[in-house]
Amino acid sequence: MSQLSRRTFLGSSLLTTAGIGAFAAAGESGVQSSAAPATGPIIDAHVYLSHWPFRRIPCDETDELVRRLRASGVVEAWAGSFDGVFHRDVAAVNARLAEQCRASGGFFVPFGTVNPALPDWEEDLRRCHEEFGMPGVRLHPNYHQYSLDLPDFARLLRVAAERGMIVQLAAWMEDERHQHPLMPVAEVQLAPLAEIVDHVPGLRLVLLNAVRTPVTQALEPLVKCERIYFDLAKLEGMDCIASLLDLVPDERVLFGSYAPMFYFESTLLKLAESAVAGRPAELILRENARGLLRTAGREVPS
Amino acid sequence: MRIWDLHCHLPGPRMTGRTLTEQMEQMLMIAERVGIEKIGLFLRTGKQDGLGSDREIRDALRRFEGRVFGFVWCLLYETQKSIDLVKRWVGDGPMIGMKLGGDSGICNRSEYDPVFRQAIDLEAVIYVHTWIKLGGDPPRPGGGNLPTEPRPEHLVELAARYPDYPFICGHAGGDWELGIPAIRSSSNLLLEVSGGYPTAGLVEAGARELGARRVIFGSDVTGRSFASQLGKVHGAAIPQSDKELIFRENFRRLLEPILRRKGIAA
Numbered sequence: 101m102s103q104l105s106r107r108t109f110l111g112s113s114l115l116t117t118a119g120i121g122a123f124a125a126a127g128e129s130g131v132q133s134s135a136a137p138a139t140g141p142i143i144d145a146h147v148y149l150s151h152w153p154f155r156r157i158p159c160d161e162t163d164e165l166v167r168r169l170r171a172s173g174v175v176e177a178w179a180g181s182f183d184g185v186f187h188r189d190v191a192a193v194n195a196r197l198a199e200q201c202r203a204s205g206g207f208f209v210p211f212g213t214v215n216p217a218l219p220d221w222e223e224d225l226r227r228c229h230e231e232f233g234m235p236g237v238r239l240h241p242n243y244h245q246y247s248l249d250l251p252d253f254a255r256l257l258r259v260a261a262e263r264g265m266i267v268q269l270a271a272w273m274e275d276e277r278h279q280h281p282l283m284p285v286a287e288v289q290l291a292p293l294a295e296i297v298d299h300v301p302g303l304r305l306v307l308l309n310a311v312r313t314p315v316t317q318a319l320e321p322l323v324k325c326e327r328i329y330f331d332l333a334k335l336e337g338m339d340c341i342a343s344l345l346d347l348v349p350d351e352r353v354l355f356g357s358y359a360p361m362f363y364f365e366s367t368l369l370k371l372a373e374s375a376v377a378g379r380p381a382e383l384i385l386r387e388n389a390r391g392l393l394r395t396a397g398r399e400v401p402s
Numbered sequence: 403m404r405i406w407d408l409h410c411h412l413p414g415p416r417m418t419g420r421t422l423t424e425q426m427e428q429m430l431m432i433a434e435r436v437g438i439e440k441i442g443l444f445l446r447t448g449k450q451d452g453l454g455s456d457r458e459i460r461d462a463l464r465r466f467e468g469r470v471f472g473f474v475w476c477l478l479y480e481t482q483k484s485i486d487l488v489k490r491w492v493g494d495g496p497m498i499g500m501k502l503g504g505d506s507g508i509c510n511r512s513e514y515d516p517v518f519r520q521a522i523d524l525e526a527v528i529y530v531h532t533w534i535k536l537g538g539d540p541p542r543p544g545g546g547n548l549p550t551e552p553r554p555e556h557l558v559e560l561a562a563r564y565p566d567y568p569f570i571c572g573h574a575g576g577d578w579e580l581g582i583p584a585i586r587s588s589s590n591l592l593l594e595v596s597g598g599y600p601t602a603g604l605v606e607a608g609a610r611e612l613g614a615r616r617v618i619f620g621s622d623v624t625g626r627s628f629a630s631q632l633g634k635v636h637g638a639a640i641p642q643s644d645k646e647l648i649f650r651e652n653f654r655r656l657l658e659p660i661l662r663r664k665g666i667a668a
Contacts (some may be wrong), residue, residue, distance in 0.1 A: 275601075277533070322560040335630075360602055365632025375435055
């Protein structure tokens with residue numbers, strides 16, 4: 101499919117109108133809120149619950165975040181926990197996450213934390229799947245201080261794939277230039293990943309915050325592996341989704357906003373900026389996520 | 403909502419336009435998709451031929467007068483050259499402002515004052531890149547800055563010498579949790595929100611600590627996305643009236659004197 105036929109340009113773009121019109125309504129307080137955009141339902145594959153340890157973030161209370169995302173057209177959000185990035189009592193983190201998601205009436209879908217560098221991570225993974233019914237897990241190799249050549253990392257991927265679980269890997273959490281001086285953390289080096297994934301049949305791996313600027317050299321090995329997916333939150337550069345879709349098939353791009361750490365609107369407007377509409381927009385906004393959920397044996401939201 | 407974007411760059415690496423005018427046209431078309439009417443454009447001058455040459459810059463700015471506002475990029479350590487550039491491009495040419503980047507030198511040094519005096523005489527809009535980068539061993543804020551790269555506190559010192567003239571503190575100091583308080587007491591400094599990732603809370607903190615009249619929108623395309631940067635303001639929990647100030651009114655207010663002087667309608 102040519103790049104031109106992937107996209108519909110200004111004038112016929114539903115998202116162009118939606119992206120801008122989404123911000124037209126002011127709330128009673130005079131503080132503007134996002135009205136539901138005309139994008140159709142959105143599945144946001146990348147949000148976090150609980151609190152970032154170094155600052156309070158607007159909408160970092162679960163109820164607030166639900167309201168905010170719903171107002172923007174989100175019907176379901178795949179949630180990890182900030183606690184899972186920093187806490188070592190992973191079992192307690194996952195139990196809390198499962199409860200918060202249950203209390204949201206299914207709006208949040210829990211993606212538990214598993215750290216293969218911690219003792220008995222297999223039990224944490226089992227509980228995520230069997231006790232909490234999670235469709236997937238979210239990994240943070242850099243914050244958990246292991247590299248991707250750790251043997252237990254590959255083993256974790258295999259066990260998750262055997263269970264039919266989706267694995268999300270967060271490659272980055274915040275700009276290295278602005279981290280708290282007590283805790284600088286480098287981005288995950290993804291180079292070994294393609295080869296590892298090639299040896300794990302059935303794995304569905306979603307990379308979060310992995311692409312800033314779509315560059316062929318860095319992306320090509322990952323793109324070749326058809327079971328690796330990408331989100332949009334960290335993506336930058338003018339017309340950036342168009343640039344991404346030059347390299348990555350639209351069937352493997354998910355709408356992920358990284359809310360509440362990032363302003364949700366920043367990701368939504370990227371679709372308008374790149375005039376993504378029609379079938380590519382449907383795939384990115386919800387259909388690819390639905391497809392992944394089906395592989396994990398989950399019901400999918402309409 | 404009407405939106406003017408203070409901070410854009412051309413030529414851009416992925417732009418297909420063969421001339422600066424074509425690239426500007428392309429940029430404006432993409433900007434329109436997300437509601438941006440007018441842009442400020444930071445331009446490096448001095449190229450004799452080809453894409454982005456001085457002739458192309460003049461042609462393109464003439465073509466889009468009143469819609470694209472040029473800022474001439476100066477290096478303060480080339481002090482006399484910077485004075486000449488400001489005279490040529492702002493005083494006698496089509497530009498309206500001066501841009502200082504991360505490679506431009508530490509702005510508070512007194513030997514650079516003649517450049518600022520020249521820009522102020524011409525009522526140029528003055529933009530100063532600032533960043534506080536973590537680096538060094540042990541890591542400390544600012545320890546990762548380039549030797550030529552100012553931090554907000556450098557701009558605070560400069561602005562204190564010209565208390566009646568506005569300066570733009572670019573990128574909110576990079577690390578905005580430090581940048582905002584650093585400029586808080588300098589009432590002639592405006593906080594520009596471009597260039598970093600859209601970390602929630604930035605615009606709310608700027609409006610809370612400085613007042614929305616001192617916060618100004620820029621995107622830093624093509625390196626950044628219009629969308630990611632617009633989302634900072636669209637998504638901020640601040641009143642609509644504050645967003646209008648940040649998206650357009652504050653930039654328009656800074657531009658008024660020089661546009662009037664040049665007879666440019668905007």
